Amino acid sequence: MNEQAEAWREMLAERAELPEARLSGEDVGKLSKLEASIRSQLIKYGFGTFPAKDLTVSRDSYRPEKEGFEIGFELSASDSVRLKWAYQLGLLDVSHGSETNHPGLVVFDEPRQQEAAEASVAGLLLEASRIASGRSQILIATSEDLSKVKGFLKGIECQLLVFEGKMIAPISDEASF
Incomplete structure (x- = not known):
């Protein structure tokens, strides 16, 4: 019993x-900063399903929610994409003023999927530039018309890399390594 009592005390x-x-x-401060970043971005992206101020971040799952419920199917396809952009960039945004485990890299592939409005994409690029601001790297791959992309990027500090043809193609059997 003495052993049990000692184990219990420990x-x-x-x-x-x-x-x-x-x-x-x-x-709690990091989660509040994440909420503020997401809300601010949603306004800039033209989010319209509900007021951005109604969005919170769960203190249990760290995922976006409204009135205590995780946000799911009630969003339009374009608002769902906008929320994903805001959440991913929000996590990076928080990492710039707080100690986190974020690697400092965010990658978007075809951010204009679901035919997101051009104003939303322009807002995304502007926010990405602001959040990265030399401390992080945000890669955005798109097959969007080059003239549109250049229009979106006008006045935004970034590096535009243009690839002719397909970036990824099957390796032929004759390829030598």
Whole structure:
């Protein structure tokens, strides 16, 4: 019984050292910053399913929600894409003022999928430039018309790489390594 009593005392001591709140003040601050970043971006992207101010980030799953419920099928296809952009860039945005495990790299493939409005894409590119601002890298691949892309990028600090033809193609059997 003495061994059991000693083990119990040790467990109680270890339990007493655990924080009372599941999230630290710093964690809550990061989640608040993520919410603010997402809301701000959604406004710039033309999000319209509900007011951006109604969006919160779950303190349990860290995913966007409205009125305590995870946001799912109630979004239009284009608003769903806008929310994904805002969430991914929001995580990067938080990493610039707080210690996080974000690698500093975000990749978007065909961000204009679901025929997102040109104004939304222009907003995405502007926000991506602001959030990256020399501290991170955001890669955006698109098959959009080059003249449109150049129009979207007018006045935005970035590097545009244009590839002729397909970037990824099957390797022929004759290819030598």
